[in-house]
Amino acid sequence: MLGLAAALPGCGDLPQPFRGQPGALATRLARPPAYRLAVLPSEGALLTDAEAERFARELAEALMAQDVPAVSGSSFPLDWQVVATAARDGRQVLPRYALRDADGSLLGEVAGRPVAAATWAEGGEAVLRQAAADAAPELATLVARVDARRRTGDERASGGGPIVVLLRPVRGAPGDGNTSLTARMTERLAGLGMQVQDRAEGAGFAVQGVVAMAPAAAGRQRVEIVWTVSRRDGHDLGRVLQLNEVPAGSLNGFWGDVAFVVADEAAGGVRDVIANAGGFAPPPAPAPAAPTAQR
Structure with a gap:
């Protein structure tokens, strides 16, 4: 046996940005968020596998800068998830970010700023970091809104x-x-x-x-x-x-x-x-x- x-x-x-120092988001919501975001490398973002992993890291770091607890690459069973996709529209690429709960249900979506298709295809740290920085504030707002709404429900x-x-x-x-x-x-x-x-x-x-x-x-x-x-x-x-x-x-x-x-x-x-x-x-x-x- x-x-x-x-x-x-x-x-x-593991990153624990709210332990001891809740930050601005926690101040707005009265207590630290009861979630963590896992930013997953996406096959639908028109990036190579290596660039998708890099973009996930950049987005997680940009969310951390917005006082949102986030990691990239792997997740625990209760983590919420952020998945980035991208679609080509003429000479532009339109990034989009889906926020899902731990059960996979869609909580909301955020549209990123358009990027020139040639620039997106070229990739590189600077391009991906800028795209992440552009998306993080709106994602943080979406997360805060969903979290605040959920706190009035099942406790x-x-x-x-x-x-x-x-x-x-x-x-x-x-x-x-x-x-x-x-x-x-x-x-x-x-x-x-x-x-x-x-x-x-x-x-x-x-x-x-x-x-x-x-x-x-x-x-x-x-x-x-x-x-x-x-x-x-x-x-x-x-x-x-x-x-x-x-x-x-x-x-x-x-x-x-x-x-x-x-x-x-x-x-x-x-x-x-x-x-x-x-x-x-x-x-x-x-x-x-x-x-x-x-x-």
């Missing part, structure tokens, strides 16, 4: 009710491991008092499990399962790591009881990571004992 579950602290190298994740967790399907397991582990983890987290769902809306935390298999000595396989816990603002809160060795090929079919054991151990680690991040309210103080009657 798999064992050796360990909770690891979150990485500290379950910030107090009162159960902790709401987005559980992404497990990836990388052989056999029926992805399905079995996801189902058993859903049951175990729910058994610990969390509200588990497969959509991002309303969730305060996200959990993603990834399985990696590697050969080991004497006909055995090394199994590594990492459960990453993240928060809506993109902060990586921590990881629960499970390591073990099993007979080679023994998990290529049904996981059965192994999935129950894995989920049982991992769910406790996930609970601890969320608790350490302040996700659970402290238990009420015990009532003082009644005085003993004197005879």
Whole structure:
């Protein structure tokens, strides 16, 4: 059976521009934004792959300059996403930017300033940086407007009710491991008092499990399962790591009881990571004992 579950602290190298210094956007909205933007390289921006990656970096940096928390290239399950596209119109290229929530629903779009087609095709750092700088203020305004509107809606994740967790399907397991582990983890987290769902809306935390298999000595396989816990603002809160060795090929079919054991151990680690991040309210103080009657 798999064992050796360990909770690891979150990485500290992710941009956290609002931690301690909320900035102008937070001042306008009364508290720091409850989201992070992931700017994804786009295949529809009439750029090479390398230029698309560079443009994503430039746009993320321009958004950061507007006090919007943003990263490029990769995302956590609760991140909102910005995808840039471009269309040619005569001698001009018209950039366009779509803002989507973590479930992929369109929140709004912003049209960028036209760029000469020859200039856009030539690309280069200066051209992409200018396009990003032109688009960032309008994108920041759109994000602030959407965030302010959403704050008048569902606030379950910030107090009162159960902790709401987005559980992404497990990836990388052989056999029926992805399905079995996801189902058993859903049951175990729910058994610990969390509200588990497969959509991002309303969730305060996200959990993603990834399985990696590697050969080991004497006909055995090394199994590594990492459960990453993240928060809506993109902060990586921590990881629960499970390591073990099993007979080679023994998990290529049904996981059965192994999935129950894995989920049982991992769910406790996930609970601890969320608790350490302040996700659970402290238990009420015990009532003082009644005085003993004197005879």
